Amino acid sequence: MPSPQMVMYEDEYKKINHIIEKLLREANSKVIFLVDKNGQLISGVGETERFDTTSLASLTAGNIAATGGLAKLIGEKEFSILFHEGEKDNLHISIVGGRVILVVLFDSRSSLGLVRLRVKKASEELTAIFDGLLKRAEEKEKSSDSEFPFAEITDDDIDNLFR
Amino acid sequence: MSFINYASREINCKIVYYGPGLCGKTTNLQFVYNKTAPEAKGKMISLATETERTLFFDFLPLALGEIKGFKTRFHLYTVPGQVFYDASRKLILKGVDGVVFVADSQEERIDANIESLDNLNINLKEQGYDLNRLPFVVQYNKRDLPNIVSVEELRRELNPANVPDFEACATTGEGVFETLKAIAKLILIDLKKGK
């Protein structure tokens, strides 16, 4: 398989949320999402209930994938920052640590310059955490011992999902 | 690549519906969407052309229930089947946990099916996957039409490895949930191995 299982643990989750909450305040933004490159939402802070976060995550990942494809066509590695300007709200989308997508939604109470500045700082902190997570996942994969919750799945468990 | 979140106790898996243009991939998702209880599904997103051909992907998130205290979510995607959208198909296969190949049973589409399956193999290989090792099921769709190829012949051409396969009519929904259930099961069994 191409890359190890993506996992998230309590400790790292708390640290990540702490960082994006700080970013939310310091960048004067409305909502911040972290999305896996495969389109799965990792976390969100701010006015998240106003948005369909699952759709947002999938479309963001599709967007990054499509522009990444464009980048390769013109000989770039990837476009690490995307900016979409709306009438009221703007989206700043960036890639963190090569693997995770950071989405910042902000309006005229903030500015692109400020968002860019704060995102840069937060990205460094987030990268460190995601690198650690990746290492942990790789080690887990090697050592077959695990408190892996799905080792004990039964056929009944699976059938019950489709009742 | 499934994503296990121990903090929010969730597990997310990605299922991709693959197959030639007009074989009924989008129709499969629409049927699942229509028949799933509101609390178990999210919005269905279709990035389509004005003539309802898939342009980039369809997306349907399902939250079916819990296993061992983990919320189990399946993210269903379709690819655009038209040959010239190959770049988009490659993107959508990224991070896939299981594939449903939807075949069009009509006689005149047999070559299109074979070509699409070959394309699936190539695109998976390019990303380091092996279709023989990936959860994979086949659906023979459009069984309601008159000019169809027998299941035996389709099986010979499209399912030599003898993975689970199903006859279907996606417009009426026949076989649609059987197919989904089968791929979900294979994915969960794969997880069980803790690969």
Ligand SMILES: Nc1nc2c(ncn2[C@@H]2O[C@H](COP(=O)(O)OP(=O)(O)OP(=O)(O)O)[C@@H](O)[C@H]2O)c(=O)[nH]1
């Ligand atoms: N008779 C019949 N028609 C079907 C069946 N499944 C799908 N169709 C029809 O076939 C046409 C194409 O279906 P779609 O689901 O849009 O096909 P698709 O595979 O998503 O096509 P692309 O997006 O171009 O890749 C539609 O008009 C459907 O109503 C079936 O089982 N029987």
Ligand SMILES: [Mg+2]
């Ligand atoms: Mg379609």
